[in-house]
Amino acid sequence: MTVNDTFTEFHGLPIIEFSPEKPAAPQGPVAWRISVSTYDAEISWPEAFSAFLDQVDPATVTAIVVGGWADPYDKSSAEVVQAIIDAAPRLPALRALFLGDMDSEDCEISWIVQSDVTGLLTAFPALEELGIRGSTQLSLTATTHTALRRLVIESGGLPSAVAQAVAASDFPALEDLELWLGTEDYGGDASIDDLAPFLSGARLPALKRLALCDSEIQTDVAKAVAAAPVVAQLTDLDLSMGVLHDEGGQALMSGVSLAHLTSINLNHNYFTDPVRQQLRTFFADLGVEADVEEGDADADDYGDGEIYYSIAVSE
Known part of the structure; x- marks a missing residue:
């Protein structure tokens, strides 16, 4: 069987899908989902994320859900992870992050190519929740993190x-x-x-x-x-x-x-x-x-x- 749905809420917050063309103005705290088409994407995920940081006050963002990136069955999440790490100084309130919220139509769970996610924990010492879907090429170095309260790794083979x-x-x-x-x-x-x-x-x-x-x-x-x-x-x-x-x-x-x-x-x-x-x-x-x-x-x-x-x- 496969994963047939993406999240409607995360970290106890409703999810708002970010669109560079139609920036949302949510009322109250939300989790932002940032995604691009996994097939024939017109822009890269880092480009969509850059637009997000420019259009939404990043200092207020507490939760981010990474959806699809271009060709995730062939291209790893490395540039996605690096873009988030590079933005850490602009995201002081980030407390929850999910990497790879894709259903089977986006990309089967065991086809999702991940990367080394250790840097996310290093860059965000106040992060309370980290979730990851997919484990192809996933790597993690043993580390210390004093704030993390929830860790989820969803895979078809860990x-x-x-x-x-x-x-x-x-x-x-x-x-x-x-x-x-x-x-x-x-x-x-x-x-x-x-x-x-x-x-x-x-x-x-x-x-x-x-x-x-x-x-x-x-x-x-x-x-x-x-x-x-x-x-x-x-x-x-x-x-x-x-x-x-x-x-x-x-x-x-x-x-x-x-x-x-x-x-x-x-x-x-x-x-x-x-x-x-x-x-x-x-x-x-x-x-x-x-x-x-x-x-x-x-x-x-x-x-x-x-x-x-x-x-x-x-x-």
Whole structure:
């Protein structure tokens, strides 16, 4: 499956699409979406961004959503990232940034060519939220950032090196971490060992929501989380969108206590009906809001005698 929608809000703010031809004058705080056509673009993204900075008071901008740039399936986000970094002195109030808000018609998630995003964290020490869609050529160097509260990386296949960099970074204020691990078919070679530093609870002292999603090794992820010390500090746990079988669900019921959680999301799974019912009862008894529905997950039998299981978002 693919990503079929772009955001309508970001960082708790409604999104306004910037147009150089028709500059908007929004009432109240907004998140600005700056985008160009991903096919046959008439101007480059940096040119559109330059127009934005000239037409909107950049000192008042708190949230930016980068949509499409020209040929993102072939051309990396490097010039987009550099343009934003270069504008940092003009954007003192920026607190939230999303890089690559494209749906499947713009560019499939696993075709989006990203770049080194470390400089965004360096250039914006007050940034509270960073989101990224796509992981082809994505790179991150382990860093320290004392203000970041939410980090989201959506991918059809998360590289091991990126997972390791996140795990090795010092994010003392981070409350919400969401990683789409994806499938090996699209470069997703992150392993349980890569996740171990923050599963131990040693790296992210403020973490309250942990989402490890969209993985073909989702059962192994669930088993690791079921024994992870970090769970004790969480309020919300998300293990949705992946290939999650009975063994993973059973591990969660027999592992560390989950009674303190507000919610757990296991949507898009391959539980058998008995285990699904056990999970419903288990979490209901704990008073934890739980989503254990199959969603649109199907096991595909191609007539070769083998069952194929799919994650929610890959290509």
